[in-house]
Amino acid sequence: MTGVLTEAVARLLLAPSLILAAAILVKGYSDVGDGFTAGVVAGLAVLLQYAAFGYRRVERVLPVRAAVGVALAGLALALAVAFVPLLWGAEAVTHYPRPAEHVVHVGTVELLTAVAFDVGVFLLVLGMSVGAVDAFARAAGERREP
Amino acid sequence: MTPSRLLSLGGVTLAGAGFVALLAVWLLGGGAVDLPWAPTLGSRLAFRVDGLAALYGLLATGIGLAVFVYARAYLPIHLAHQGRPEAHGVRLYAFLLLFLVSMVGLVTAQDVIVLFVFWDLTAIASYYLIGFDRQDERDRRAALMALLVTGASAVLLLVGVLILRDRYGTLAIDPILAAAEGDRATSTAAVLIAVAALAKSAQAPLHFWLPRAMVAPTPVSAYLHSAAMVAAGVFLLGRFHPLLREVPGLLEGLVAVGIASMAVGGVLALTRDELKQILAYSTVAQYGYVVFLLGLGTAASAAAASLYVLVHAGAKCALFLSAGAVTAATGENRLSRLGGLARPLPVLAGATGLAGAALAALPATAGFFADELFFGAALERGAAFAAVALASAALTLAYIGRFWTEIFLGARAVEADRLPALLVGPVVALAGLLLAAGFFAAPLARLARDAAETTWRAPVDVSLAYHLDARPENLLALATYALGAVLLVARRWWWPAALAAARVGERAGPERLYHGGLELLNRLSDRIHDVEVRDLRTRVAAVLVPASVLVALGVAVTGAAGVYTTGSIAADDVGLALVLSLAALAALAATFPRHHVTIALVLASGGLSLAVAYAFFGAPDVALVVVAVETMLGLALLGVFALLPRRVLRREARVPTSGRRRWRDPLVGVASAFFAFVLVWSALSRPAPDESIAAELTRLAPEAHAADVVTAVLADFRGLDTLVEITVLAVALLGVGALVRRRAA
Numbered sequence: 001m002t003g004v005l006t007e008a009v010a011r012l013l014l015a016p017s018l019i020l021a022a023a024i025l026v027k028g029y030s031d032v033g034d035g036f037t038a039g040v041v042a043g044l045a046v047l048l049q050y051a052a053f054g055y056r057r058v059e060r061v062l063p064v065r066a067a068v069g070v071a072l073a074g075l076a077l078a079l080a081v082a083f084v085p086l087l088w089g090a091e092a093v094t095h096y097p098r099p100a101e102h103v104v105h106v107g108t109v110e111l112l113t114a115v116a117f118d119v120g121v122f123l124l125v126l127g128m129s130v131g132a133v134d135a136f137a138r139a140a141g142e143r144r145e146p
Numbered sequence: 147m148t149p150s151r152l153l154s155l156g157g158v159t160l161a162g163a164g165f166v167a168l169l170a171v172w173l174l175g176g177g178a179v180d181l182p183w184a185p186t187l188g189s190r191l192a193f194r195v196d197g198l199a200a201l202y203g204l205l206a207t208g209i210g211l212a213v214f215v216y217a218r219a220y221l222p223i224h225l226a227h228q229g230r231p232e233a234h235g236v237r238l239y240a241f242l243l244l245f246l247v248s249m250v251g252l253v254t255a256q257d258v259i260v261l262f263v264f265w266d267l268t269a270i271a272s273y274y275l276i277g278f279d280r281q282d283e284r285d286r287r288a289a290l291m292a293l294l295v296t297g298a299s300a301v302l303l304l305v306g307v308l309i310l311r312d313r314y315g316t317l318a319i320d321p322i323l324a325a326a327e328g329d330r331a332t333s334t335a336a337v338l339i340a341v342a343a344l345a346k347s348a349q350a351p352l353h354f355w356l357p358r359a360m361v362a363p364t365p366v367s368a369y370l371h372s373a374a375m376v377a378a379g380v381f382l383l384g385r386f387h388p389l390l391r392e393v394p395g396l397l398e399g400l401v402a403v404g405i406a407s408m409a410v411g412g413v414l415a416l417t418r419d420e421l422k423q424i425l426a427y428s429t430v431a432q433y434g435y436v437v438f439l440l441g442l443g444t445a446a447s448a449a450a451a452s453l454y455v456l457v458h459a460g461a462k463c464a465l466f467l468s469a470g471a472v473t474a475a476t477g478e479n480r481l482s483r484l485g486g487l488a489r490p491l492p493v494l495a496g497a498t499g500l501a502g503a504a505l506a507a508l509p510a511t512a513g514f515f516a517d518e519l520f521f522g523a524a525l526e527r528g529a530a531f532a533a534v535a536l537a538s539a540a541l542t543l544a545y546i547g548r549f550w551t552e553i554f555l556g557a558r559a560v561e562a563d564r565l566p567a568l569l570v571g572p573v574v575a576l577a578g579l580l581l582a583a584g585f586f587a588a589p590l591a592r593l594a595r596d597a598a599e600t601t602w603r604a605p606v607d608v609s610l611a612y613h614l615d616a617r618p619e620n621l622l623a624l625a626t627y628a629l630g631a632v633l634l635v636a637r638r639w640w641w642p643a644a645l646a647a648a649r650v651g652e653r654a655g656p657e658r659l660y661h662g663g664l665e666l667l668n669r670l671s672d673r674i675h676d677v678e679v680r681d682l683r684t685r686v687a688a689v690l691v692p693a694s695v696l697v698a699l700g701v702a703v704t705g706a707a708g709v710y711t712t713g714s715i716a717a718d719d720v721g722l723a724l725v726l727s728l729a730a731l732a733a734l735a736a737t738f739p740r741h742h743v744t745i746a747l748v749l750a751s752g753g754l755s756l757a758v759a760y761a762f763f764g765a766p767d768v769a770l771v772v773v774a775v776e777t778m779l780g781l782a783l784l785g786v787f788a789l790l791p792r793r794v795l796r797r798e799a800r801v802p803t804s805g806r807r808r809w810r811d812p813l814v815g816v817a818s819a820f821f822a823f824v825l826v827w828s829a830l831s832r833p834a835p836d837e838s839i840a841a842e843l844t845r846l847a848p849e850a851h852a853a854d855v856v857t858a859v860l861a862d863f864r865g866l867d868t869l870v871e872i873t874v875l876a877v878a879l880l881g882v883g884a885l886v887r888r889r890a891a
Contacts, residue, residue: 032766034857040774075876093865099849114861124872128879135886
């Protein structure tokens with residue numbers, strides 16, 4: 001079903017897509033895009049690999065087995081950012097540095113807890129899309145070739 | 147140590163420690179805790195140990211201790227009998243603990259919302275405990291019945307306390323009771339609270355759930371009937387008594403319910419054969435005494451009610467534990483198959499006899515004082531009330547007498563195994579307490595007095611002593627013994643009449659109404675379910691049609707004049723209008739093709755044209771998300787089609803639309819589209835507010851160090867929403883994984 005061309009395109013697109021996703025993610029607070037979009041874009045890039053190579057070859061090259069773990073790690077990160085401030089009496093989802101405080105910039109990236117929260121969303125969405133695709137691909141593949 | 151044993155030990159420790167702590171606090175004159183909880187609601191975690199809380203709290207922990215000790219010996223036998231592993235005991239201990247804690251929370255609560263929460267927790271705990279043998283359908287039905295009756299009535303309690311908050315402006319119980327007046331709002335609330343309490347206390351006509359609930363393991367029954375659940379109902383009546391007193395006619399209603407329950411419970415207890423059924427109907431009757439007394443509405447009756455609850459709890463718990471021990475020893479649970487057990491089980495026979503004597507108000511037990519106060523309170527209100535009291539006391543004596551004599555006396559009917567000490571010990575301990583209180587009644591009197599003073603909100607005098615004279619209470623007691631003995635001996639004369647009464651109750655009683663109502667609800671739900679989920683189209687229509695009807699009603703009610711305005715299209719809007727018409731065209735086009743892949747592609751094109759529209763609006767963030775999501779969605783659809791066998795898709799695409807659907811589906815679609823259009827049009831016709839939320843957020847974004855408003859909204863301003871959404875995503879992922887793995891396996 002998939003030809004040499006598809007495989008070539010898929011292989012060529014993987015790295016740029018992931019770099020695009022990373023860019024969308026880290027520039028989220030200063031430019032268009034956020035963790036969710038970044039997660040979907042990265043997920044699409046991996047999905048393309050599945051379409052081109054099948055789950056067996058993808059699993060050999062990419063760490064897709066960790067998808068569920070990545071998703072849960074993302075959730076844990078977001079939960080931590082949201083609820084740790086409760087420990088010292090601040091409200092849930094209080095981000096630091098507070099308004100009017102100084103923010104450290106690394107290029108366009110701002111070092112904010114809100115960005116960490118967004119990274120959590122990114123990891124969850126990426127893990128979710130890859131994990132779901134992997135589950136279905138595996139189930140379908142194992143049914144065809146038991 | 148296994149978790150089951152650990153929990154059991156924890157239960158014993160907690161119940162014991164709770165008992166000692168409550169006792170200490172009560173003897174030291176009470177104590178209170180008051181913590182802020184939900185300031186916006188005005189609700190506080192306020193607890194106080196007053197007289198009433200001390201009485202019921204000591205019962206819940208003291209009886210709880212006996213029950214936990216007993217369960218340690220009983221549960222392994224029970225589980226082994228059913229071939230279940232010992233680990234199943236964890237659930238019983240855990241919910242018994244929850245039950246105990248929520249009872250103590252309930253009786254000490256000083257805030258109506260907190261009170262309601264604990265009230266519901268007792269219902270939940272009892273649901274799991276009654277349905278502990280969940281492999282048995284009868285048990286599950288009984289648990290559901292208890293939950294429905296007490297849970298539905300709990301809603302009345304919630305409505306009642308909210309009415310009170312509305313009327314008195316506070317959630318604290320004490321100020322409400324102090325300010326209580328007999329106006330309409332208060333009356334409504336009082337009636338609702340009383341109904342909730344009566345359902346919980348299994349009073350006629352809502353008594354039917356309690357005899358069913360006796361399918362629970364014996365320790366649970368014992369606890370449920372004596373110190374928890376059922377006791378919670380009369381506790382609530384005692385707690386809100388000052389309020390109930392203000393409402394004309396309510397106390398008379400309580401008296402009527404109490405008399406009905408005494409009659410129903412007493413007569414049915416006489417006719418039952420199963421041990422725990424007898425005791426269950428007895429509970430209905432005994433709490434009928436308490437409701438009757440609270441309905442009499444005097445200081446003396448408040449005192450009598452408090453003392454009665456105390457004595458009944460000890461005696462009823464002992465009787466239940468004894469019934470369980472008898473069944474454990476012989477494997478039989480029916481009176482007709484038991485007999486002559488006094489010889490092999492002398493200690494149990496003696497202890498059970500003492501507990502029965504206390505319930506039947508024989509002298510030298512605490513029960514005598516309880517009935518003395520009961521008679522005194524009834525006499526105070528007149529001869530008719532005294533006659534009622536006499537009749538129900540005689541009934542009690544008769545069925546308890548029947549219970550004890552037919553188990554322990556007469557010819558040996560079955561063999562009895564030796565019983566472990568832990569099964570007999572709690573019965574003996576409770577019986578010993580009841581006996582001791584028959585001679586040293588001062589602690590009992592003090593506890594009852596303190597509780598009655600909370601209920602009555604004025605000093606109450608309780609003095610318990612034997613008087614060897616011809617005062618009316620003594621005469622009534624003697625008449626009770628005589629009448630009860632006659633009933634016991636002359637069984638042949640009344641037996642057919644009592645059986646007939648029981649049968650009438652089964653045929654036309656409130657339980658039939660419950661079953662009928664349940665069946666009706668079930669059928670209605672089935673019908674709606676059938677219509678809703680027949681196929682994907684009806685499922686979509688089930689959402690769209692009611693929504694359209696609601697919009698149509700809204701338009702009809704509010705009128706259309708001036709709501710719908712039209713603007714003009716400026717030159718720079720032309721591009722946007724074109725893109726939007728492209729999206730509309732795509733949507734329309736998606737309704738024609740029959741080939742699945744074509745439908746997916748056309749749908750995606752509609753979504754992508756919307757992305758272009760967003761880009762025109764200057765919302766690049768949203769446009770980006772739409773592109774990403776549409777791509778993902780389109781690919782997912784194509785992936786599903788690739789997984790389906792080719793011929794299934796081809797066959798499905800060729801299935802002709804049936805005659806009914808050919809008209810129904812377009813009609814549903816057009817009608818809902820029309821009303822959605824109307825709704826959107828009216829919304830867009832409104833002039834935009836000056837400072838909209840969007841402008842506010844845009845102003846705030848730089849303060850949150852964000853150049854991109856949308857990301858700031860997602861991660862910061864509405865961060866909690868995002869958190870909930872991604873949690874749902876994670877759960878969905880786990881669900882997908884489990885589902886697929888299960889299908890593959």
